[in-house]
Amino acid sequence: MTRPSQARLDLSALHHNVAVARELAPGTRLMAVVKANAYGHGAVTMARELEPRVDALAVACTEEALALRDAGIRCPILLLQGVFEASELPVAAAAGFWITIDNDLQLQWLEQASLSAPVGCWLKIDTGMHRLGALPAQTASFYQRLLACGKMAGTPVLSTHFASADELHNPQTWQQIELFEAATAGLEGLRSAANSPATLAWPRAHYDWIRPGYMLWGNSPFGETQPEAERLRPVMTLVSAVISVRDIAAGECVGYGGSWQAQRPSRVATVTIGYGDGYPRTAANGTPVLVNGRRATLAGRVSMDMITVDVTDLPPVAIGDPVVLWGEGLPVDEVARHAGTIGYELLTRMPPRTPRVIAP
Numbered sequence: 001m002t003r004p005s006q007a008r009l010d011l012s013a014l015h016h017n018v019a020v021a022r023e024l025a026p027g028t029r030l031m032a033v034v035k036a037n038a039y040g041h042g043a044v045t046m047a048r049e050l051e052p053r054v055d056a057l058a059v060a061c062t063e064e065a066l067a068l069r070d071a072g073i074r075c076p077i078l079l080l081q082g083v084f085e086a087s088e089l090p091v092a093a094a095a096g097f098w099i100t101i102d103n104d105l106q107l108q109w110l111e112q113a114s115l116s117a118p119v120g121c122w123l124k125i126d127t128g129m130h131r132l133g134a135l136p137a138q139t140a141s142f143y144q145r146l147l148a149c150g151k152m153a154g155t156p157v158l159s160t161h162f163a164s165a166d167e168l169h170n171p172q173t174w175q176q177i178e179l180f181e182a183a184t185a186g187l188e189g190l191r192s193a194a195n196s197p198a199t200l201a202w203p204r205a206h207y208d209w210i211r212p213g214y215m216l217w218g219n220s221p222f223g224e225t226q227p228e229a230e231r232l233r234p235v236m237t238l239v240s241a242v243i244s245v246r247d248i249a250a251g252e253c254v255g256y257g258g259s260w261q262a263q264r265p266s267r268v269a270t271v272t273i274g275y276g277d278g279y280p281r282t283a284a285n286g287t288p289v290l291v292n293g294r295r296a297t298l299a300g301r302v303s304m305d306m307i308t309v310d311v312t313d314l315p316p317v318a319i320g321d322p323v324v325l326w327g328e329g330l331p332v333d334e335v336a337r338h339a340g341t342i343g344y345e346l347l348t349r350m351p352p353r354t355p356r357v358i359a360p
């Protein structure tokens, strides 16, 4: 007996999404972003699948990168936030990680470090996100210090990160592109700026390395329709099953706090999945749920292990019938909108309790 709640992972969809990224940015190198447990999909499983298909991986921190090395991943891995203290540098250099240099202190640590091998460096420039990175005016001096420090392998990759590339008509992305190109003009080295939305919709920003994360998992980063994003296929489909069906009279309420009240004689299906399995408690009444492949709507508050769904308008529903919470046939971002968040968060917050199962 197994509980039917699972995150099914479609590896052929992952391969397809990588191929879409490659096709959109021919001739660029591809760095797959697998931080935060590969956005909830399982970092080791995804990294093993990605390693033969991409040029490098990226994670947030040394711990995430070491976990991949321990699992036998040998390709270059970039630490997107660099190191948090000087003592990480020898570890990163020995493990062959690439580090991001964001600020003067990280640069000083590198200048003073004693390393067993030179380390690959990505120099990050703050072109408008105002979160991390050297100021455009500091770029040349940081660059020269990296060349002079004698600890770096090759030349620095010059990188930046977009704040609003998911908004197709937001002029900020053009401003960031122009600032990035001006700040790095005349400096030798590869360039990198494109996250998923820029990979999909801002070809000018592809440069030498693209760095997609979210699109590889098959989801659109845009709040509107975008033709290239339409081609993606979801890797994760969160599934469960009906474990109870009941008819209730008009006026009866369902679930904790009775937040949903039947406006007519109604049929309610209980599904064995809840916020303890990663389904958001903030999902509102009316959130779409697929029961037997048909759209029904959430009725009542999400519990830890169960949800209740209004299936009154569906053909008869029975115990054991399959349910899809998001993924194939129901984009995670559509569910996220009903829960006041984005698909990135729903995927990343998937708890260990929910088994990740490779789809046959």
Ligand SMILES: Cc1ncc(COP(=O)(O)O)c(C=O)c1O
Pocket (backbone or CB within 6 Å): 033, 080, 161, 194, 195, 196, 197, 211, 212, 213, 214, 215, 221
């Ligand atoms: C520096 C950097 N590059 C690339 C990415 C990937 O972004 P996305 O998942 O939107 O493709 C991230 C993710 O936050 C990031 O921080």
